Amino acid sequence: MEERRIHRNRLVTKDGHCNIEYGHVRYSNRFAYLLDLWTTILELRWSFVMFLFTASFLFSWFIFSLTWYWIAYSNGDLWWQYPSADHNPCVINVYGLTTAFLYSLTTQMTIGYSIRVITPLCPDAITLLVIQxxxxxxxxxxxxxIIISKFSLPKKRAKTINFSETAVISPKDGALCLQVRVANLRKTLMVGSNIYGKLLRTTITPEGETIIMDQIKIDFLVDAGKDNLFFACPLTLYHVIDKTSPFYEMAVDTLQQQEFELVVFLDATDESTNFFCQVRTSYIPREIMWGYDFFPIITRSKDGTYCVDFSEFARVVPVLTPHCAYCSNSP
Incomplete structure (x- = not known):
């Protein structure tokens, strides 16, 4: 029950989905989904896409088969109209609804069995052939x-970028820092990487207004900076907890009593497809471990190759850490 409550309180789930529902949407706004049909279909599940794929072909075959049936009927080609032996049909061997459907299918799919062939005697049939x-x-x-775009959606690439399940707070270069680990599981690099965070919490303004989802920008750094990262191996991102940080007033014994959600974003472009994608995850207070650091997972072999041990990706180790940020800055 506790896990379900925590899941509901998240705006962003661990795998990056937004936990939000839209209610009382006006009918005119719902109609806008049909106007943007391409995006609407791309966002459907594969089962619905395949259903619509199959239904669209069956429907078009059937509608055109009715039209071919009507042309055959108008020309007296149907079997129950008893055409004479020297009768010239519009389409050879189309003499009923079943044969009209088969001809519609073979025409639209360009199968070309040559059993049912259109003749040049009916202009209506020739026009219908061109239209179909x-x-x-x-x-x-x-x-x-649709299918190619759905296979190549950037969010599929985002699934091969992993964030650590927990964040840690520990000293780094003499300052207390909140740290997150991120890794690219593919050898293909992500170029133009940009990492940032948003702290979501409920605040009350001096005017008494309650802002349920107040957003505070959280800057993350790596040793080389924060923009255009060289994302060839797992990176540890850190946010310096200084006087401008919203974590500055928190301490080891008060962190778990806070109510907030830290959302971390990674924006990047895949170098092989040139597709832009955004990866995101979130951390709530119980997923932030004070006084721990990430275990090193990058080693160098004897032949000079760098090795990454992903079995230790989520491992953390305790380190000596001040109880609060302002404690570490006090004389």
């Missing part, structure tokens, strides 16, 4: 684009 060919090409192109 164009519409069939549009449908196939649309779904080809």
């Amino acid at each position: 060919t164009i519409i069939g090409t549009i449908i196939k192109s649309f779904w080809c684009g």
Whole structure:
């Protein structure tokens, strides 16, 4: 029950999804989803996408089969109309609804069995053939684009970038720092990386207004800076807890009593696909460990190769740490 309550209190889940529901959306706003049909379909689950994929083809085949049936009926080609032996049909071997459906399918999918062939005697049939060919090409192109785009969504690439399950607070270069570890599981580099954070908490303004989701910017650094990181191996990001930090007034015995959520963002571009993606995760007070540091996971072998041991990615070790940030700065 406690785990469920914590999950509901998160705005951003550990895997980066936003835990938010939209209520009382006006009907006119819902109609906007249909106007942006491409994005709407891309955001659907694969099961719904495949259902719509199949349904669109079946529907178009059936609608055109009814039209072919009507043309055959108008020309007296149907079997129950008893055409004469020297009768010239619009489409050879289309004499019922089933054969009309089969001809519609083979025409739109360009299968070309040559069993059912259009004749040059019916202008309406020739016009319908052109229309169905164009519409069939549009449908196939649309779904080809949808499936390729869905396979290559940047959020799939984001799943191969991992944040540590916990954050730690420990000294670094003489200052108390909040640290987070992040790793790229692929050898393909992420270029133009930018890392930052947002502290979400409820605040009350001097005017008495309650801001439920007040956002405070949290700067994260690595030893080389904070922009355009060289993301070839796991990085430890750190936020210096100085007098401008919202963590400055917190201490080891008061941290768990706080109510806030730290959301960490990584914006980067994959060098192989040139797709921009954003990876995010969040930490609540119980996931921040005071007085711990991350265990080193990068070693160098005898042949000069750098090795990363991901089995120790989440491991932390206790270190000597001041009880509060202002304690470490006091004389």
